[in-house]
Amino acid sequence: DVKVTQSSRYLVKRTGEKVFLECVQDMDHENMFWYRQDPGLGLRLIYFSYDVKMKEKGDIPEGYSVSREKKERFSLILESASTNQTSMYLCASVSTETSLWNEQFFGPGTRLTVL
Amino acid sequence: GNSVTQMEGPVTLSEEAFLTINCTYTATGYPSLFWYVQYPGEGLQLLLKATKADDKGSNKGFEATYRKETTSFHLEKGSVQVSDSAVYFCALNQGAQKLVFGQGTRLTINP
Numbered sequence: 708d709v710k711v712t713q714s715s716r717y718l719v720k721r722t723g724e725k726v727f728l729e730c731v732q733d734m735d736h737e738n739m740f741w742y743r744q745d746p747g748l749g750l751r752l753i754y755f756s757y758d759v760k761m762k763e764k765g766d767i768p769e770g771y772s773v774s775r776e777k778k779e780r781f782s783l784i785l786e787s788a789s790t791n792q793t794s795m796y797l798c799a800s801v802s803t804e805t806s807l808w809n810e811q812f813f814g815p816g817t818r819l820t821v822l
Numbered sequence: 823g824n825s826v827t828q829m830e831g832p833v834t835l836s837e838e839a840f841l842t843i844n845c846t847y848t849a850t851g852y853p854s855l856f857w858y859v860q861y862p863g864e865g866l867q868l869l870l871k872a873t874k875a876d877d878k879g880s881n882k883g884f885e886a887t888y889r890k891e892t893t894s895f896h897l898e899k900g901s902v903q904v905s906d907s908a909v910y911f912c913a914l915n916q917g918a919q920k921l922v923f924g925q926g927t928r929l930t931i932n933p
Contacts (some may be wrong), residue, residue, distance in 0.1 A: 738919055744843055749826075749911060750866075756837040765920070794853070801919050811921060813858075813865030 710734070711814035713791050713798055715800060719820045726785040731797030737803050739781035740765075740811065744795040756781055788821045797817075824849040824916045828924035835902055836932050843897040843927050845886075845912035853914040855879075855888055855895040856921065860909040869897075869910070903933045 711785050714729035732739065737794045738757055742750040742765075752765030754773040762773050770792060780802075785792055799811040829844040847855065854873045858866040870879030875890035884899045895912060910922040 740920075742923075744926075747925050749925040751922075751923075752920060755920065771839065799866075803919075810871070811866075811867045811919075815863070815865045 709787055710742055711798060711812050713796075713814040713817050715817050717818050717820075718813060719822065720785075720788050721822050724785075724788050724821075726788050726819065726821075728782065728783040728785075728796055728798075728819070730781045730783070730800075731779050732781075732798075732800040732812070733779065734800060734802065734812065735778065736800035737778070738801045739775065740799045740801075741771075741781065741783045742797045743767070744797055744816070750797065753783065766779060780808075788819075790821050793819060793821045823915060824853065824922045825926035826914055826922055828910075828912050828927050830835060831926070832928040834932065837904055838901045839931075841897070841902045841906075841929070843910055843912075843929070845867065845895045845897065845924060847893050847895065847912075847914050849893075849914055852890070854914070855886070856904050856913040857884070857886055857895070857897050858911045858913060858923075860911065860926075862908070864910060865912060879883045890913040902929075902931050904933050907931045 711732045740755040741753045756762045756775045772784045797816045798814040801811045831865045856871045857869040859869045860866045872879040872880040872888035878887045881917045909926045911926045913921045
């Protein structure tokens with residue numbers, strides 16, 4: 708069964724802290740994504756990765772960075788957390804196989820609160 | 823740029839009512855269109871999709887038809903259940919497997 712897991716469901720951090728959000732998928736997918744979800748704004752793409760060590764900026768990359776050292780793991784890093792980064796963070800992955808084209812599989816999300 | 827607009831929520835219905843959630847899009851070319859659903863406490867999961875004009879996606883009693891002439895992909899269900907309570911997201915593919923999402927519509931079904 709397809710599975711995307713995220714390291715924490717709930718996280719509380721202080722302003723200025725460095726924050727790591729981890730995502731692991733067990734489907735051998737090439738592509739992985741990080742979104743943030745805010746009420747009234749839907750999901751917005753922060754970063755995505757096509758392969759190990761490959762990354763590209765999404766629509767709202769400011770204040771974030773990512774790391775993909777292994778195919779199954781994609782990390783989102785908040786270098787210096789700020790209160791406006793309080794949000795739900797969702798990780799997703801997708802295969803490049805034609806039959807599964809475009810179905811993104813999502814993790815359960817991490818609700819991050821920055822105080 | 824590409825964008826997706828959904829009807830404002832929240833939407834509250836009684837069990838067995840007819841459901842429509844409107845979705846319109848702006849895009850260059852001919853994107854694939856999707857409806858994702860997020861049940862309480864969970865991530866998003868694909869509900870249905872359509873990849874070209876006049877395609878109808880369907881799943882779990884839900885349907886949506888890709889209307890190129892009206893740039894719409896409205897979600898419908900003939901008789902909703904309490905278990906359909908969730909947040910529904912319309913999305914389009916803007917290439918390279920990247921999705922653009924609407925703002926989401928929260929649906930509550932009362933018994």
